[in-house]
Amino acid sequence: MLTIDAISKSYLDGTVQQHILSQLSFSIESGVSVSIRGASGSGKSTLLHLLAALDTPDEGRIWFSDSTIQASKLDIASFSEAQANAYRMSTIGIVFQKYNLIDVISVKENIFLPAKLNAQKGVPLDTDYITKLMADLGVLKHADKLPHQLSGGEQQRVAIARALAHKPRLLLADEPTGNLDSVNSELVSSLLIDTCSKHNTTLILVTHSEKVAALTSQQVFLEQGRLVSTSG
Numbered sequence: 239m240l241t242i243d244a245i246s247k248s249y250l251d252g253t254v255q256q257h258i259l260s261q262l263s264f265s266i267e268s269g270v271s272v273s274i275r276g277a278s279g280s281g282k283s284t285l286l287h288l289l290a291a292l293d294t295p296d297e298g299r300i301w302f303s304d305s306t307i308q309a310s311k312l313d314i315a316s317f318s319e320a321q322a323n324a325y326r327m328s329t330i331g332i333v334f335q336k337y338n339l340i341d342v343i344s345v346k347e348n349i350f351l352p353a354k355l356n357a358q359k360g361v362p363l364d365t366d367y368i369t370k371l372m373a374d375l376g377v378l379k380h381a382d383k384l385p386h387q388l389s390g391g392e393q394q395r396v397a398i399a400r401a402l403a404h405k406p407r408l409l410l411a412d413e414p415t416g417n418l419d420s421v422n423s424e425l426v427s428s429l430l431i432d433t434c435s436k437h438n439t440t441l442i443l444v445t446h447s448e449k450v451a452a453l454t455s456q457q458v459f460l461e462q463g464r465l466v467s468t469s470g
């Protein structure tokens with residue numbers, strides 16, 4: 239379960255304190271997909287950064303527990319630098335709006351690269367699992383191509399495979415289909431949601447699209463850093 243417990247975050251803008259997230263609380267069962275919507279500037283990416291331990295809240299706690307995690311629960315907001323690095327390396331995966339693929343290496347090498355780097359640090363590399371993942375996401379047939387030889391939707395499916403290759407327990411996706419047309423956006427979002435569900439990976443999906451949000455099992459809506467509604 240992921241529990242966001244009364245987190246607040248503000249930034250200093252010149253001399254003015256900007257309150258981005260204010261006493262935000264909600265929780266998500268393991269393996270469930272959740273969409274986060276809200277107007278531009280409502281704090282969606284800020285929330286994802288906190289969940290990724292890339293930043294810390296001013297107040298509040300973030301807990302993550304899962305049957306695969308040895309500690310009873312992870313206290314994400316209180317991680318040391320080393321704990322945050324280990325968490326980002328093994329527990330979570332991230333998908334961005336920009337695919338961030340390396341254009342001089344093949345699709346297959348892109349997908350395997352982070353998993354291979356993780357393997358050097360002791361995270362097991364499961365080649366059969368990654369190959370199956372590539373097939374499920376429809377990119378196995380493109381394995382030897384360079385990223386620029388693929389369409390935007392295909393490139394994002396490669397980025398999703400890369401983010402899931404080390405079997406993260408939590409996948410954070412920040413407007414992953416924001417660059418795609420609506421048909422591709424729904425197709426890639428469905429694949430993302432189904433793949434996470436199949437592997438019991440909790441998915442947090444930031445989106446502006448009502449249609450994409452409707453595909454997730456829980457919907458959260460932020461307004462000026464506050465939760466205004468949840469459904470599902």
Ligand SMILES: Nc1ncnc2c1ncn2[C@@H]1O[C@H](COP(=O)(O)OP(=O)(O)OP(=O)(O)O)[C@@H](O)[C@H]1O
Pocket residue numbers: 249250258276277278279280281282283284285
């Ligand atoms: N590191 C930072 N320093 C100062 N201000 C920041 C920082 N990160 C975010 N902000 C501000 O926090 C506010 C919320 O930003 P955030 O990116 O979380 O919004 P968002 O809901 O994801 O918006 P969008 O839909 O446009 O991506 C914005 O006004 C932004 O300028």
